[in-house]
Amino acid sequence: MTCSEFLKELTDYLDGSMDAQTRAELEDHLQWCHNCYVVCNTTKMTIEIYRDSHLYELPDDLRGRLRSAILSKCHAHAAETPVSEAKAHSDSSKAK
Amino acid sequence: MGTIQPKVAEPVDEISLVHAAKAGDISAFEELVKRYDRNVFRIAQHITQNREDAEDVVQDAFLKAYQNLKNFQEQSKFYTWLVRIAVNEALMRLRRRRPERMVSLDEDIKTEEDSMPREVADWAPNPEQLYTQGELKEILGKTIQGLPPSFRTVFVLRDVEGLSTEETAEALDLSIPAVKSRLLRARLQLRERLNKYFKNRTGGDGKK
DSSP states (O other), X not given: OOXXXXXXXXXXXXXXXXXHHHHHHHHHHHHHOHHHHHHHHHHHHHHHHHHHSOTTOOOHHHHHHHHHHHHHHHHHHHHHSOHHHXXXXXXXXXXX | OOOOOOOSOOOSSHHHHHHHHHTTOHHHXXXXXXXXXXXXXXXXXXXXXXXXXXXXHHHHHHHHHXXXXXXXXXXXXXXXXXXXXXXXXXXXXXXXHOTTSOOOTTOOOSOGGGGSOOOOOOBOSSGGGGSOHHHHHHHHHHHHHTSOHHHHHHHIIIIISOOOHHHHHHHHTOOHHHHHHHHHHHHHHHHHHHHHHHBXXXXXXXXX
């Protein structure tokens, strides 16, 4: 296996979505190729850092304001939509 | 080397909430908002890179979902359907802000070369500890901002929000190979860009 063949499989390898034989070939490559080992390890760290970073968390006060705004628009929309229409949608989805 | 495990737990009873909301129960829809508003905000902010736009996307995506609930055929999870709406809203806002640049999920940037590792250096054992929480967020934000929108959209759905490859493909209307190709390139480009901050500064001679 070459390094570029290894790189093509890297995403499936990190996600654990591959057959046992391909996995064994990739792990064999990692045994002797230090560069691919480092790329694999640091790519895994990249994913974990972003996943655990809590980047762009929604602050509680903003969350409350957004929710109120959404719900008041939903109420306004519901007031314009006849109840019988909403009920008909509900009944037809239950019938499926 | 271990694999990456999904972070998002399977939602319980989502479909009952959807049915109740379809029948006009706004409190059931409110439960869906509470369940997913943080996720929608994160996705929107990752794509638009703008706080005001992200706020608008949260409002408009949920309102659109509410208004179009009758068209939700329940062939996918509600969350995947909602993400699809939110991504479209976010991309629309990004296009408005950057009319000079075509923003599309179909854009296929350059060649494979752009993702080939150029610098291979091991990182410090705990790179997060090299920086304060605030500095780290700044680095991560700045770094992901540099990715093409189509790459960061796939990255945020798969790796930050934990959608499966199939769900990501469905939400973005892309093929599975297209999702995998963008994800690989997004991951490798982020890794390359983070190298300068996280690489192990202790050389063989023990000097920093």
